[in-house]
Amino acid sequence: MCRSSETPLDRIMSGFNELPGWLAEQPAGQLGEVIIKGREIIDRTEAMAAEATRRFEKAGGYKADGFLGMVPWLRVKGKLSGGAAAERVEVAHQLKELPRTEEALARGQIGYQHAVAMARTAEHLGAAQVRKAEVTLLKAAETMDPGQFVGVAKNFEHRVDAQAALAEANRAHERRYLRIGQPLDGLVRIDGLLDAEGGAIVRTALEPFAKPAKGDTRTPEQRLADGLVERCQAEIGPGHPDGAGPRPQLIIKASRDTLAGIGGAPAGEVEWGGTLPAETVRRLACDSAVTRITGLGELEQEVTHAGRSIPPATRRAMVARDHRCVFPGCDRPTPWCDGHHLVHWADGGPTKLENLGLVCRTHHRKVHEEGWKLRREKDGRWIATPPARTVTARIRSG
Numbered sequence: 001m002c003r004s005s006e007t008p009l010d011r012i013m014s015g016f017n018e019l020p021g022w023l024a025e026q027p028a029g030q031l032g033e034v035i036i037k038g039r040e041i042i043d044r045t046e047a048m049a050a051e052a053t054r055r056f057e058k059a060g061g062y063k064a065d066g067f068l069g070m071v072p073w074l075r076v077k078g079k080l081s082g083g084a085a086a087e088r089v090e091v092a093h094q095l096k097e098l099p100r101t102e103e104a105l106a107r108g109q110i111g112y113q114h115a116v117a118m119a120r121t122a123e124h125l126g127a128a129q130v131r132k133a134e135v136t137l138l139k140a141a142e143t144m145d146p147g148q149f150v151g152v153a154k155n156f157e158h159r160v161d162a163q164a165a166l167a168e169a170n171r172a173h174e175r176r177y178l179r180i181g182q183p184l185d186g187l188v189r190i191d192g193l194l195d196a197e198g199g200a201i202v203r204t205a206l207e208p209f210a211k212p213a214k215g216d217t218r219t220p221e222q223r224l225a226d227g228l229v230e231r232c233q234a235e236i237g238p239g240h241p242d243g244a245g246p247r248p249q250l251i252i253k254a255s256r257d258t259l260a261g262i263g264g265a266p267a268g269e270v271e272w273g274g275t276l277p278a279e280t281v282r283r284l285a286c287d288s289a290v291t292r293i294t295g296l297g298e299l300e301q302e303v304t305h306a307g308r309s310i311p312p313a314t315r316r317a318m319v320a321r322d323h324r325c326v327f328p329g330c331d332r333p334t335p336w337c338d339g340h341h342l343v344h345w346a347d348g349g350p351t352k353l354e355n356l357g358l359v360c361r362t363h364h365r366k367v368h369e370e371g372w373k374l375r376r377e378k379d380g381r382w383i384a385t386p387p388a389r390t391v392t393a394r395i396r397s398g
């Protein structure tokens with residue numbers, strides 16, 4: 001073949017033809033380098049493909065093949081699932097506004113999944129916001145795996161726009177589900193999705209039950225499965241409802257500003273990974289019986305001391321007064337309920353009966369994350385007001 005008519009892609013392709021023979025001669029111990037190089041080729045190819053996708057789409061090139069859009073074209077011609085094709089096209093659009101990120105991907109300094117996290121952040125906040133911090137974010141991306149980097153990006157989103165971060169967390173919360181299948185071949189399949197908080201709670205509850213015993217031959221997954229069953233067994237069994245066994249406690253790291261709901265504050269950090277919107281941290285701190293809130297860095301002492309649970313006597317008085325969730329129309333019993341501070345303690349509200357109300361976890365979420373207002377009238381009635389413009393007060397006599 002004439003050298004001048006050969007494109008760079010042709011040269012890469014002919015390299016691939018030589019690969020199998022060359023690979024067979026490589027000592028197994030050195031294949032790590034081969035895998036890393038291979039990953040880099042894939043990532044750098046994604047950068048090239050992103051630029052090509054943009055230009056091809058702008059020129060309407062997909063129409064010549066009879067397609068109505070870039071995503072279906074990429075799905076069929078690029079052999080991708082619908083979701084993967086849509087992601088490529090969206091990332092290509094966002095990277096146009098984030099040239100530094102695209103360049104870092106093209107040079108192999110970051111991976112494709114780092115670029116996806118950057119693109120998603122730009123999608124949520126607008127590319128202009130991300131460009132202001134692009135250099136810092138890319139530096140973080142270069143030293144972290146994509147999973148860790150998503151945490152950094154989410155924290156950045158929270159600092160810039162806590163409202164948008166909360167809306168996104170609420171959307172994620174909507175996707176939660178748990179499916180417990182019918183027994184099949186002696187096995188029951190359980191699968192599901194939980195939000196970051198739910199996942200951390202389940203994990204915290206199961207971990208003490210999933211520790212390996214001496215000479216334990218079970219896999220970590222088997223131990224976790226056994227832990228789930230044992231934990232549930234402890235709940236329904238004749239044993240000790242007050243939990244004589246291990247007492248798990250969920251640990252959240254947060255700053256004073258996050259607890260006070262101040263704009264620009266970082267997100268809360270869950271011990272098991274993942275970030276929580278400020279309002280979720282405020283809810284968990286509202287009744288910290290099952291949650292321990294600790295400070296971030298230099299605020300460690302301050303927050304750890306401020307975090308308080310409701311004293312047993314006050315809790316008993318609250319339970320005696322409210323009996324069940326006070327949200328109008330709700331009758332969930334005490335064990336499913338938290339003590340809610342009408343004025344949050346982080347805002348100076350006292351942990352005293354007149355400032356507390358028993359609410360189930362679903363309704364506690366409503367008054368924090370979903371913006372409902374809950375108040376107690378002088379005559380003891382509880383009134384809940386939804387956040388929308390349609391102000392319909394619902395009344396339950398207490």
Ligand SMILES: [Zn+2]
Pocket residue numbers: 282283286287339340341364368
């Ligand atoms: Zn609360």
Ligand SMILES: [Zn+2]
Pocket residue numbers: 325326327330331332359360361362363
């Ligand atoms: Zn309720």
